[in-house]
Amino acid sequence: MTSALIDRLRSDLATANYSVSALTGLWGIEADAALRRNQRVPALRALAGLREKLGHTEPCATLARLFVLGLPVDRADLDAALPALGAAGAEELGLAASVTVGDAGTGGSGDAGDAADTGDTADTADTGDTGYESHAALRPLLELRPYTFVDAHGAGSWWIASDLGELALGHALGESHVLGVGGASLTLSGLLIPTEVVSALDLGTGCGIQAMHASRHAERVVATDISARALELAALNVELNGIGNIEFRLGSLYEPVAGERFDHIISNPPFVITPRVAGVPSYEYRDGGMVGDALVEAVVRGAADHLTPNGVAQLLGNWEYHARQDAFDRLAGWLDAPASSSRRSNPASSAITATPAVSARPDEFDGDFAPNSSNSPPATPPGAKSPSNSHEAVRATDAAALEAWIIEREVQPPTLYAETWIRDGGTRADTADFDRLYGAWLDDFEARGVTQVGFGYLLLRRPAAARVPGAPATPATPGPGLRRLERLPGALGHNPAGIGSYLADCLAAHDWQAATDDAHLARARLVVAPDVTEERHYWPGQEDPTLMTLHQGSGFGRSIPLDTALAALVGACDGDLDVGSIVAALAQLLEVDQRELSADLLPRVRELLTDGFLQLPVPPG
Structure with a gap:
């Protein structure tokens, strides 16, 4: 009935x-x-x-x-x-x-x-x-x-049921509240790689929105949640919108899919860091029940055991900066250690929720995750190298390590973080209850030595085959594997259909250039991506530019400073000449040694390929 x-x-x-x-x-x-x-x-x-x-x-x-x-x-x-x-x-x-x-x-x-x-x-x-x-x-x-959206498969629209929000209730949300589509939901759905796969897992499905998006590129989707009510609403949404390839399972984290692997894992986990003391509400939709950022750590550590070879996991999360440890050092540790060590260090993890986080009010963090957000001014010019980006690296994979591309979008001090999430729970400022909760948050951060909290995107990939560090690359174990942790606080580029296709292209470009030696790279005929523009600044009356910058219109909206040689190489990449021929011509024109110029330019060509500024030409037909 x-x-x-x-x-x-x-x-x-x-x-x-x-x-x-x-x-x-x-x-x-x-x-x-x-x-x-x-x-x-x-x-x-x-x-x-x-x-x-x-x-x-x-x-x-x-x-x-x-x-x-x-x-x-x-x-x-x-x-x-x-x-x-x-x-x-x-x-x-x-x-x-x-x-x-x-x-x-x-x-x-x-x-x-x-x-x-x-x-x-x-x-x-x-x-x-x-x-x-x-x-x-x-x-x-x-x-x-x-609800309406545009993704790589075209435009779509659905109806989404969820629990009543504060506007209808007239008071704070209950701890078992099931959220609808908020800013974080929009951000994650816009990040999803749309490559067609056999199986996908939505870990902590909430109202079901990510599972519904995954159903557009996966033959089969499993959606889990610790909340039976969330699964009821998600099932209603799926049936209401005529989606027939999603299966729902009740349970915490990876427990409902023990022993199973998926081509694509998606999670908007309850990543909010909440004091674990009496009198502080714990909301299912945002609080994982663990201390600090341990919930995000558990999702990351468990991914390797549930991904197929070349399978990808995508999630949002936050991570702590401690007084004597950079957050990226901690993240690297999560990637290298097996899931079993996480379970030993976090015995409560088997009983913790993985429900999605955050609603859509503009004073909440999820607005900072929204596509094309410019809420956080960049600490350095977009795309510029700086000491804060020193963790960007590529390294060999081994049997225990995941490949990863982690992008930090924003950092908040403990004070701003506490204010954001106390307001999210519906507690009004300038009240005794707000002050009490504020103190609890700051006490927790101080006791654990937390100095900042970072927010961002995590893309994890299980290598197709493990390679012993130092061994040569082979077709079965191309590499080096991807391990890139970077800070990109500026506004994104223009991505009306989301950034997922761009991420897929960047992964493919990384894999191609990582498996290609310099001799083969020099024979490649490259083209400039259609969204790339070049900006030049001149002193009045001067013929030569004083500053040249390459801008990316879509993707992460990166900007790359250019020198004369790199600007000329990029300008000549129209698919007619190979890279080696362009370098040879430039060496002659600039009157420099060809080998030295090649040694300078080829690594930067690899970066431009990986970041989507340069592309391999698409074969006709």
């Missing part, structure tokens, strides 16, 4: 044109922006004006009021908006509940995920919502929002 009801709901939502663009059309872009700040008054005023103008409520407006703004609607209006399902069907699916007569004006929107524990209901009296009265109304039990 439930499947039949979901089918009716799907049909009704499509008929009502319940979409992102339709909602913007109802209340405008300014109201959209206000909603992202958790303010609904502009949207309510727009809906009231539309109702007054038309003399009735549009079905899409009814759905928006109920499921986005979190306010009650007339039963008759909901029956009209959902003609196949009806208000009764919405109640049966757990989407809405009846409001007693006289309560409709003040809401009563409890969080279904927490109602059993708290009995909380929303206080929605102060909404600016005028002219709306009801004697037979329904309040929302869930959010049900339209």
